[in-house]
Amino acid sequence: MSRRRVGLTGNEAVALAWKQIRPHVVAAYPITPATQIVERFSEYVAQGEVDTEFVAAESEHSALSACVGAAAAGARVLTATASQGLALMHEVLYIASGLRLPIVMNVANRALSAPINIHGDHSDTMGSRDAGWVQIYARSVQDAYDRTLLAVWVAERARLPVMVCLDGFTLTHSLEPLEVYPDEAVQAFLGEGPPDGYTLLGGEPITVGPLALPDSYMEFRRALAAAMERVPEVLEEGVRAFRAHFGQDLPPLVDARGTEDAEVALVVLGSYADAVEQAALRARVRGQRAGFVRVVTFRPFPAAPLREALRGVRDVVVLERADTLSGLGGPLGVEVRAALYDLEVRPRFTDVIFGLGGRELRDEELDGLLRAGPPGGVVYLGVEGSRVLEPA
Amino acid sequence: MATDWQALDRGPVIPGGSSVAYRTGDWRQERPVLDLQRCVHCMLCWLYCPDSAIRVAGGRVVEVDYDHCKGCGVCAAVCPPRASAIRMVPEGSA
Numbered sequence: 001m002s003r004r005r006v007g008l009t010g011n012e013a014v015a016l017a018w019k020q021i022r023p024h025v026v027a028a029y030p031i032t033p034a035t036q037i038v039e040r041f042s043e044y045v046a047q048g049e050v051d052t053e054f055v056a057a058e059s060e061h062s063a064l065s066a067c068v069g070a071a072a073a074g075a076r077v078l079t080a081t082a083s084q085g086l087a088l089m090h091e092v093l094y095i096a097s098g099l100r101l102p103i104v105m106n107v108a109n110r111a112l113s114a115p116i117n118i119h120g121d122h123s124d125t126m127g128s129r130d131a132g133w134v135q136i137y138a139r140s141v142q143d144a145y146d147r148t149l150l151a152v153w154v155a156e157r158a159r160l161p162v163m164v165c166l167d168g169f170t171l172t173h174s175l176e177p178l179e180v181y182p183d184e185a186v187q188a189f190l191g192e193g194p195p196d197g198y199t200l201l202g203g204e205p206i207t208v209g210p211l212a213l214p215d216s217y218m219e220f221r222r223a224l225a226a227a228m229e230r231v232p233e234v235l236e237e238g239v240r241a242f243r244a245h246f247g248q249d250l251p252p253l254v255d256a257r258g259t260e261d262a263e264v265a266l267v268v269l270g271s272y273a274d275a276v277e278q279a280a281l282r283a284r285v286r287g288q289r290a291g292f293v294r295v296v297t298f299r300p301f302p303a304a305p306l307r308e309a310l311r312g313v314r315d316v317v318v319l320e321r322a323d324t325l326s327g328l329g330g331p332l333g334v335e336v337r338a339a340l341y342d343l344e345v346r347p348r349f350t351d352v353i354f355g356l357g358g359r360e361l362r363d364e365e366l367d368g369l370l371r372a373g374p375p376g377g378v379v380y381l382g383v384e385g386s387r388v389l390e391p392a
Numbered sequence: 393m394a395t396d397w398q399a400l401d402r403g404p405v406i407p408g409g410s411s412v413a414y415r416t417g418d419w420r421q422e423r424p425v426l427d428l429q430r431c432v433h434c435m436l437c438w439l440y441c442p443d444s445a446i447r448v449a450g451g452r453v454v455e456v457d458y459d460h461c462k463g464c465g466v467c468a469a470v471c472p473p474r475a476s477a478i479r480m481v482p483e484g485s486a
Contacts (some may be wrong), residue, residue, distance in 0.1 A: 100403035159403070198405065205408025212404055219397035220404055227401065 003021055004180040010141045013178050014080070014164075015040035017148040019050045019168045020186040023116050024075035024193060025129065027055035027066035031085040032118045033168040034108035038080055039048065041237070045381045051169035054106055060085040064092040064103075071101035072208045076152065076195035079103065080170060083110035083124045090128065090350065093161075097132025098224065099209050100192050102162075105133075106148060109321075110168040111357040119358020121321035126331045132224055134162040134317035135299040141176035149186060150238050156194040158226055160232045167271040167357065181246050189245040221354035228300045230326035254304035255294040262291030263314040263348075264374060267306075269295045269332055272361055278318055279366035288370060295332065297330075303339035310340060317374045319381075321355040329353065329378035350374035354381040412460075416443065420463030422480040424456050432478035437467035437478060 018026070026045075028038040045054045053070075057251045059065035060081050067077045081089060086107055096103050107125050111117040125135060136151060138144035144166040151162040166172055193342065200208060207273065212220055235252040242250055255273075258280065259265050269278040273294040283290035294308050310316055318337075322329040328334050333351030340346055352369065354368045365381055398422045432454050438446040438453065445461035456467075468478040 097405070100401075100479040158400075207406050207408050207410060209404050210406050216395045220400055222397040223400035224402075227395075252444065 001170060002182060004182075006178050006180055007175050008141060008178045009036070009173050009175050010144050010166045011036035011108070011173065012040055012137075012149055013145040014139050014166070015044070016180065017145050018078055018185075019044045020079065020181070020386070021051050021076070021149065021152050021190060022050055022187070023075045024080045025053045025067070025070035025081060026054065026116055026271055027057050027070065028062045028079045029057050029060045029063045029081070029085060029139075029260055031060070031082050033106075033110055033120070033172040034082040034085070034106065035082045036172070039105055042272075050316055055321045058148070061092060064089040064096065064105075066102060067103045067105075068092060068096050071096070071103050071194075072099065072198050073200040074194060074202075074207050076156070076193045077101075077103045078105070079151075080108070080122075082108040083118075085111065086124045086128060090131070093128055093131040093133060096161045097219070097382065099124075100224070101195065102369070104148070104155050104164065106149045107163050107165045108168045108172045109165050111383065116355040118168070120271075121168050121356045122165070122359065123322045123356070124163050125163060126230055126322040128163070129299055129331060132160070132228065132372040133299060134158065134228075134297065135252075136162065136164050136297050138164060138166040138171060139271060139273045139294065141171055141174065143250075145178060146170055146246075148241050148244070149181075149189065150250060152190055152382075154231070154234050156196070156240045157238070158167050158227060159196065159229050160231065165270065166254055166296040168270045179248075185245055189241065213376065227309040231297075231300050232302070249293075251296055252294075253297045254305045254309060255296055256305075257292045258289075259291030259293060259309045259313060263289045263316060264370065265291040265310055265313045266366075267293045267295060267310075267316065267318045267332070267336055269298060269320060271362070272319065272321070275361060275363065276366065279363065279370065282363075282367060283370045286371075288312075290370060295336075298332070301335050301339065306336060306339050307343060311343060312345070314348050315350065316340065317350045317352060317369070319352045319354055319361075321353075323353055323356070328360065333378070346372065348376055350376050351378045352381050353378065358389050399400050402409060415459045417457075417459045418459075420483055422463045422465060423458070423466050423483050424461065424463070424465070424478045426453065426456055426476045427479070428453070430475050432472065432475045432477070434472060434475070436470045436472070440466045440470045442466065454461050 112123045156161040277292045280290040280292040318333040320332040331353030445457040
C-alpha cells in the first residue's frame, strides 16, 4: 500500500479523514478550536471532492439533532465541536446513544467557561463521560487521523456513537507529519455505510424512540450498558482490521510502557502522553524505575487492562486536565483509583491536575514531581499551596 | 410482564403507526360536540387538531374521533364565530 507523507495540522488531518470516510451527512456548527475541521471539509464539498449532504446548522444543539435524524435514516454521519458547543449538545448526546446511532464526532478539547478560555483541557468531554458515547483520546495528529477512521468502523459495529477527542491547539493547530492512506484503502476498510443501520426511509414505517415507561425503560438502559460492555471486543476486532488494511498498530484501550518493574507509574490521557512518557524515560536514566500508561479509550473505562498494567506498582500518579470539583480530584483519577480498589495490594495514589485552560506542563515540573516523590492526595500542579486532599 | 432486555439490542424501535392503538381519548375532561347543521366545512378544526382527531371525507367534516381526541378545545377555539359549530361540554354530561 502506498502511503503519502504530508504535513498537516490535527484539524486538517481530521477533515482529510472525513473526506476519505465519505459520510452521507455532516451537520455542524463552528467553534474554536474545532472550526477548521468543518471549514476545510465544507471546501471539499464545495469543490465536489466528496458527495456529502452538508448542513450548516444554527447551533450545536441543532447540528447534533440533524445528525440524529440522518443516522436514524441509515446514513453515515459525522460532526465536530468543542467546549461550549459540546455542552450545548448535551441533551442530544443521550438521545444519540439511547437510540443506538453510530454517529462519529471529533471533539477539539477546550476548557469551559467561566472564565472564558479557548485553550485545551478535558473539561468538555469529561462532562459527557456518562452520556453513553465511546470516548477515544488521540495522542498525535497521526493518531487523531487513524482513530477517526477506526471510530467509524467501531461505531457502525457496536451501534454506538463515538467521540474522538484531540487536544485543542496542542493537536488541532499543530503541524505534524502525517502518513495518509490511499482513498481506496479507506473505502475498502469502511465500506459504503452502516452495514446494519436503521431504515427510517425504508419500505416499512418504524417509530424510532417511542415512550418507554417504568415497565421497559430500565431494560433499554440495561441493553445500552451491555452494548458498552461489548465495545472492548469490537475495538480489538477493529484494530485487527485496521492493521490488515493499513499496516498500522493501534493500542485499543491502554498503552503501557515499562510498568512491569515500575515503582512509580504515570497515567495520562491525550496529547501530553509524549511529555509524560519522556519524563518516565528520564527518570529511568536517573535510576528511578518509572512506568508510563496512556489511557486511549476512556469510555468504556478500561479497568481490567489498567489493573493488569498497574499491579505491583508502589506509586500510581494520574496526571489529568480536568477536575470533578468534588474534593476527590479529577475524573480520570477517581476512576483509576476505583479500578485499583480490587487489587490485593493497593498502590499509593496521587492525582495531579495540570494544564487547565491550556497552561503548559513543563518538563521541570514533571521531573521535580518524580524527584521529590509523589506526595499522595490531590495536587494542582504549579499552583502554590494547592493540595486539597491529604494522603490517607 | 417483564421485558427481556437482551432482546432490545436494536434500541427503542417499534413498528410505525402504533399510536393508533393508544386510545388517548380517555384523558379527556371536556368533549367537543360538533353541530353539522352549523358547520361550514372550512377545515380549520381539521388543520389545527394536534391529534388528527377530526375525521373528514370528500372535503367535508364528518365527525370527531373520540378514541384519540384529548379534549384540548383548539377546534372550538378556531371554529369561525359565525358558525360556532363546536361546543366543549364536560365529560359525563349530555
